[in-house]
Amino acid sequence: MAKILVIEDEIVLRELVRDELVKAKFDVIEAKNGREGWDLLNSEKPDLILLDLLMPVMNGYDFLIMMHDNAALRDIPCMVISNSGQSSDMNRAFELGAKEVLIKAEFNPDQVVDKVKKLLNITEKNS
Amino acid sequence: MEKTQKYQALIEHISDLEGQVTKLNQELNVANKKDEHNRQVAERQQLQLKTLQTVSSILFANLDSRKIFQLLCDTLVGEQGWSGACVVDAKLPKVSVPAHAGSINAAGVDHIKDYALTNTYFREAYYSNNAISTLSDNQKMSLSLRSLFNAPEVMAMPLIYGELQFGMLVVCGDLKQVGNQSLDFLAVLCEQVARAVHFSHNYSHLEQQNVKLRQLDDIKNSFISITSHQLRTPLSIVKWILSVLSTDQKILELPEQAKLISQAYDSNERLIHVVNDLLNVSRIQEGRLSCTLQKGSINDVITDVWGSTYSLIENMGMKYILEIEDDLPEVGFDRILLKEALRNLIDNAVDYNEEKGFVKIKAYALENKVYIVITNPGPGISREDQKKIYDQFFRSEGAIRQQPSGNGLGLYLTKAIIKEHKGDMFCESDCDKETSFTITLPISK
Numbered sequence: 367m368a369k370i371l372v373i374e375d376e377i378v379l380r381e382l383v384r385d386e387l388v389k390a391k392f393d394v395i396e397a398k399n400g401r402e403g404w405d406l407l408n409s410e411k412p413d414l415i416l417l418d419l420l421m422p423v424m425n426g427y428d429f430l431i432m433m434h435d436n437a438a439l440r441d442i443p444c445m446v447i448s449n450s451g452q453s454s455d456m457n458r459a460f461e462l463g464a465k466e467v468l469i470k471a472e473f474n475p476d477q478v479v480d481k482v483k484k485l486l487n488i489t490e491k492n493s
Numbered sequence: 494m495e496k497t498q499k500y501q502a503l504i505e506h507i508s509d510l511e512g513q514v515t516k517l518n519q520e521l522n523v524a525n526k527k528d529e530h531n532r533q534v535a536e537r538q539q540l541q542l543k544t545l546q547t548v549s550s551i552l553f554a555n556l557d558s559r560k561i562f563q564l565l566c567d568t569l570v571g572e573q574g575w576s577g578a579c580v581v582d583a584k585l586p587k588v589s590v591p592a593h594a595g596s597i598n599a600a601g602v603d604h605i606k607d608y609a610l611t612n613t614y615f616r617e618a619y620y621s622n623n624a625i626s627t628l629s630d631n632q633k634m635s636l637s638l639r640s641l642f643n644a645p646e647v648m649a650m651p652l653i654y655g656e657l658q659f660g661m662l663v664v665c666g667d668l669k670q671v672g673n674q675s676l677d678f679l680a681v682l683c684e685q686v687a688r689a690v691h692f693s694h695n696y697s698h699l700e701q702q703n704v705k706l707r708q709l710d711d712i713k714n715s716f717i718s719i720t721s722h723q724l725r726t727p728l729s730i731v732k733w734i735l736s737v738l739s740t741d742q743k744i745l746e747l748p749e750q751a752k753l754i755s756q757a758y759d760s761n762e763r764l765i766h767v768v769n770d771l772l773n774v775s776r777i778q779e780g781r782l783s784c785t786l787q788k789g790s791i792n793d794v795i796t797d798v799w800g801s802t803y804s805l806i807e808n809m810g811m812k813y814i815l816e817i818e819d820d821l822p823e824v825g826f827d828r829i830l831l832k833e834a835l836r837n838l839i840d841n842a843v844d845y846n847e848e849k850g851f852v853k854i855k856a857y858a859l860e861n862k863v864y865i866v867i868t869n870p871g872p873g874i875s876r877e878d879q880k881k882i883y884d885q886f887f888r889s890e891g892a893i894r895q896q897p898s899g900n901g902l903g904l905y906l907t908k909a910i911i912k913e914h915k916g917d918m919f920c921e922s923d924c925d926k927e928t929s930f931t932i933t934l935p936i937s938k
Contacts, residue, residue, distance in 0.1 A: 376730065378730045379730060385737070450718060452717070452721065452783060454783055469725075470725065471725040471728050471732060471765045471768075472801075472832075474736035475737060
């Protein structure tokens, strides 16, 4: 089954979304900041990344920049989940290569999982 | 015979003209001689005008008052023939060197600083904003000035603009070299300089304020970003936990507990919504609401909003009626902001409803617009109040009675959002009648 990398510094949110993904029969690997996420991305090569923006050590923007500098990794779909809400922040995430940007406060975890499924289906249809 | 006569007449005529030319030439010579004097006067005035132009053009491009005074002194010495010039400024601190040029050197400047204002005549002129010169009838004053400035002729002119005095210009020299210099010319020059110095002071004040304002703006922007994140994070945590609990098998078997969880979820949703409103309002007040319009169909947005308000309406015991046309034509919209706008209208529809009432959302396309209409029964809005409902913080008496804890921002914000969408918004209602709020959005071409 598809492997999802969840990069989120808030433990509760990370565990809630992990549990929903596991319920939906996904394999889940977790990271608590961009640096850890980057290491796991390289070692595990997940099928999709759920990425928070504001995190310590390395934030989501820098993660996106590094990901898209790398030809082997840039095609892995990345869904940003953030709480910033300002259009400028969201647009920046899109410009840096995010396929989807969601505001955590607007979606329930099961809706996030639905969006993950939708994004992966699209990718499968394309490939 | 005729030809000869005509020829003769022509010769005479030419002769006449020659006579006139000679006469005119003579008159011209006389006039030229008179002109010489006028020419010299005009030359003098030309020089003064040139000085004015030089000084003016640099004056207003220069915003440093110290440089302006120096320019004045340099020009008077360099172009007008004075041997020395300086600006005496009583307000200047001891360590600052006042502007000076020509024979008034640094030592001279020190002397002037120490003694000028101890001289009765100079001091009186300085503090009453009057010009003085050695050309006056007052012999004693002339002598006093000559000795004070150690020069045969001295003129001093105040630098004033309106009621503000910036100092006193002092020029020294030999009048034979300077020519019949008038105090009037100096007065015009000094007025220009004082005006420029006044502007330069205003400019530096404005620049300082500008820097402070920009710093405040940056602080405000980071405050909004950080607050936004810090407020929404715990709200998201509560939202997600309650969401997971509400679908938990064990909880679903306990209807009372399930209802409590659902109500807690709704309450948390409202808080999220209030936080959104406050953050958006603070952004509008800066004069901008960052709105990115993207082409698309709003069917999804309406479905999302319905999804997030469904349980709220059910828990209130109200009916939720949807009449949405499929495949609405594309419009330009900002997903987050349009959802906020619709959410505001639905919240209002729920708050100002009647016992076991309903909320209806209708969406359709007509001519070149997409219409979204939200309708509900209830106390209605009077014609009078309809004029004020879009004002920030306005709450009608009826509204306060029914919902004491509203903040009066919902419609203000919604209107601002719809305006950014190049759309329109209007209300149909009256006391104790059904209320309808309609949003129209232009269809993308």
